[in-house]
Amino acid sequence: xxxxxxxxxxxxxxxxxxxxxxxxxxxxxxxxxxxxxxxxxxxxxxxxxxxxxxxxxxxxxxxxxxxxxxxxxxxxxxxxxxxxxxxxxxxxxxxxxxxxxxxxxxxxxxxxxxxxxxxxxxxxxxxxxxxxxxxxxxxxxxxxxxxxxxxxxxxxxxxxxxxxxxxxxxxxxxxxxxxxxxxxxxxxxxxxxxxxxxxxxxxxxxxxxxxxxxxxxxxxxxxxxxxxxxxxxxxxxxxxxxxxxxxxxxxxxxxxxxxxxxxxxxxxxxxxxxxxxxxxxxxxxxxxxxxxxxxxxxxxxxxxxxxxxxxxxxxxxxxxxxxxxxxxxxxxxxxxxxxxxxxxxxxxxxxxxxxxxxxxxxxxxxxxxxxxxxxxxxxxxxxxxxxxxxxxxxxxxxxxxxxxxxxxxxxxxxxx
Numbered sequence: 001x002x003x004x005x006x007x008x009x010x011x012x013x014x015x016x017x018x019x020x021x022x023x024x025x026x027x028x029x030x031x032x033x034x035x036x037x038x039x040x041x042x043x044x045x046x047x048x049x050x051x052x053x054x055x056x057x058x059x060x061x062x063x064x065x066x067x068x069x070x071x072x073x074x075x076x077x078x079x080x081x082x083x084x085x086x087x088x089x090x091x092x093x094x095x096x097x098x099x100x101x102x103x104x105x106x107x108x109x110x111x112x113x114x115x116x117x118x119x120x121x122x123x124x125x126x127x128x129x130x131x132x133x134x135x136x137x138x139x140x141x142x143x144x145x146x147x148x149x150x151x152x153x154x155x156x157x158x159x160x161x162x163x164x165x166x167x168x169x170x171x172x173x174x175x176x177x178x179x180x181x182x183x184x185x186x187x188x189x190x191x192x193x194x195x196x197x198x199x200x201x202x203x204x205x206x207x208x209x210x211x212x213x214x215x216x217x218x219x220x221x222x223x224x225x226x227x228x229x230x231x232x233x234x235x236x237x238x239x240x241x242x243x244x245x246x247x248x249x250x251x252x253x254x255x256x257x258x259x260x261x262x263x264x265x266x267x268x269x270x271x272x273x274x275x276x277x278x279x280x281x282x283x284x285x286x287x288x289x290x291x292x293x294x295x296x297x298x299x300x301x302x303x304x305x306x307x308x309x310x311x312x313x314x315x316x317x318x319x320x321x322x323x324x325x326x327x328x329x330x331x332x333x334x335x336x337x338x339x340x341x342x343x344x345x346x347x348x349x350x351x352x353x354x355x356x357x358x359x360x361x362x363x364x365x366x367x368x369x370x371x372x373x374x375x376x377x378x379x380x381x382x383x384x385x386x387x388x389x390x391x392x393x394x395x396x397x398x399x400x401x402x403x404x405x406x407x408x409x410x411x412x413x414x415x416x
Contacts, residue, residue, distance in 0.1 A: 003042060004028040015164075029374070034061025037395045039379060048403050050373075050380030052392050055203065055235050057266030059313050060394035066265050069309035073302050082111065082299035089304035096311050097259075097272060100244060105253045107277040110291075111270070111299040115234035116150025118258035118271035119196070122230045123154045123173060124293055125256065125275065126194045129228075132282045132289050138227070140174045142187060142195040147177075148204030149196060149232050149258075158196050161204055181217050189225035194256070196230040199246040200350050203235040206386040207348045207355025215250040228255040228279075234271075238262035239314070239393050241351035242323050255279060265310035266392070270303035319393055327351055329397045330389075333404045343411055348386075352395075356387040356407060365414055372413045378406035 001009065007030070008022045020026060030042045037060050039049050049057060059066065073089060080087055094109035110125070112118055123141065130138040143149070147160040157172025159165035176187060184195070199215050202208040222229045231254040236246035240262070243249060247257075256279070260271035283289050297303075313319065327349075334354060338344045346357040358365055366382025373380060373387075380403075381388055387407055391400070
């Protein structure tokens with residue numbers, strides 16, 4: 001068997017209809033290597049990584065600074081327990097992360113493995129916090145339609161994408177799901193522990209942008225009703241929206257923030273849940289208040305070394321200052337795409353995150369367009385009929401142009 005055949009025989013892929021994947025006519029795309037914004041398959045074909053390997057890669061593949069940082073860490077130790085011991089890379093990373101925020105705001109870092117566990121941690125931390133404060137009635141979470149915050153049982157309770165979570169909706173934590181921020185005023189706040197959302201844009205909803213000022217409104221509501229604000233920056237964090245964190249666009253600091261995906265530059269699994277000193281201090285007194293939650297690979301030294309290297313690149317290469325030009329260029333080529341193609345009915349953009357919504361008569365064509373785009377050198381994915389473009393921040397303007405041109409050609413091929 002070749003690699004593709006072995007894959008179909010042994011592997012169960014996430015979010016994948018496996019009957020189609022395992023069919024005789026389907027040939028898995030086997031990625032062999034990457035360099036910069038490009039990935040290469042086992043046939044030697046090159047693709048622009050238009051979805052940053054599921055929204056994770058930041059500085060491009062095989063970046064020498066991150067590669068060297070991981071190698072240097074591996075020559076010391078690959079992993080050690082975070083229960084009862086600590087390590088230099090985790091300590092330095094926690095310090096660096098806290099320095100990214102105003103003083104006396106987010107002050108503590110809890111490490112875990114991925115975005116789902118970072119949110120799971122935030123939810124459990126919130127529930128226990130109010131129990132310690134003698135407000136155990138505050139156990140419900142407010143979330144929004146079409147939300148996606150991960151796949152563990154607690155995190156999936158927050159989910160509003162029916163096809164992902166319908167089977168588990170009655171099994172998780174108590175949630176109130178709203179359609180808009182205006183509906184918050186109708187909620188009985190006495191039971192609310194926290195409001196949870198992705199700031200600025202919902203990713204898995206098909207790149208849906210929030211109304212301007214919404215984050216401020218929610219922050220004010222939480223403050224007025226003694227509820228916590230949990231921001232899921234798993235997708236939006238680390239430059240995707242044009243700022244290091246999406247919440248900076250409205251000058252809002254949450255009580256708890258979840259980070260993952262781009263934390264290590266897209267190299268290794270690592271997540272962090274950041275919280276205020278006030279929340280942390282509630283857990284200090286008494287063994288009964290200990291936060292009994294964690295993971296075998298929490299604070300993994302190799303992952304933390306990669307994350308430190310990624311933050312070093314942000315600083316030394318002035319990554320954020322280079323983004324406005326790229327974001328503006330993407331806006332121009334997307335506008336041109338919509339003008340020239342009547343099948344593009346909407347463009348939604350936030351920084352270097354873009355959703356290209358296609359018109360179709362009761363047919364899901366987004367995945368077909370993405371498959372066709374491979375023939376023109378672009379690798380990306382669709383959410384329904386919305387083609388998502390979320391490249392590494394290292395992408396150049398000509399590569400942005402090539403990517404959107406590939407989408408244009410793919411639309412023509414599928415709908416011709």
